[in-house]
């Protein structure tokens with residue numbers, strides 16, 4: 066098995082939290098090696114995973130696209146970027162983490178973007194599972210710094226604006242030059258009363274399969290407030306239990 070997941074959605078819907086919970090759940094199932102990719106310039110996936118981020122890839126790109134940072138010759142340059150990426154991988158207990166960092170500056174990055182994508186895809190080849198936490202929107206996917214994705218997970222809350230954002234993401238994802246295996250939607254922060262009829266209907270219209278809902282959870286909310294990590298959640302946490310079921314679904318079980 067080899068699986069690459071990209072988590073996307075409107076700002077604040079719970080992408081980072083869910084990406085981290087997915088990493089924890091896959092790790093618990095003994096699936097690995099795992100590569101977590103923080104593709105949000107306001108990176109906080111490292112915090113949610115309770116680890117230190119490595120050097121952001123954007124910095125490597127910055128160095129590689131200036132003349133002093135570029136070894137002569139295409140192959141030498143590609144190898145230099147490869148080596149830098151290897152060094153930027155932060156190794157944690159049961160998973161590795163790579164941080165994309167802040168996006169485009171004033172220079173043209175086309176060539177370095179291509180190198181970066183190639184290096185990232187050769188890096189990803191070493192992992193059984195890749196979990197990519199996107200910023201709100203589809204920047205990294207549309208800039209093609211990302212490789213192909215098996216499952217695009219659109220995270221929504223039980224609110225119409227977040228469902229509309231997911232609609233746009235699903236539509237946009239069809240126009241991207243990135244291969245996406247399937248598109249699914251995950252409703253996060255569902256209260257005891259459920260998502261409500263209107264949201265349910267909107268979600269049915271979405272061109273993406275709906276996975277199991279994740280409940281609104283006080284411990285998760287608290288975790289966000291103190292920038293805590295998902296490994297500190299108790300084993301019987303209900304949101305974690307729901308994510309474990311989502312993982313089973315993704316594994317086809």
Ligand SMILES: Nc1ncnc2c1ncn2[C@@H]1O[C@H](COP(=O)(O)OP(=O)(O)OP(=O)(O)O)[C@@H](O)[C@H]1O
Nearest residue numbers: 076077078079080081082254280281282285286289
């Ligand atoms: N199921 C949940 N129950 C309660 N709180 C939650 C739940 N999921 C996420 N949260 C809280 O919602 C807030 C936003 O979560 P998170 O940072 O994961 O969202 P995001 O989509 O990654 O945001 P951004 O778009 O800024 O990257 C955090 O404070 C988090 O603790």
Ligand SMILES: [Mg+2]
Nearest residue numbers: 080081105199
């Ligand atoms: Mg986030």
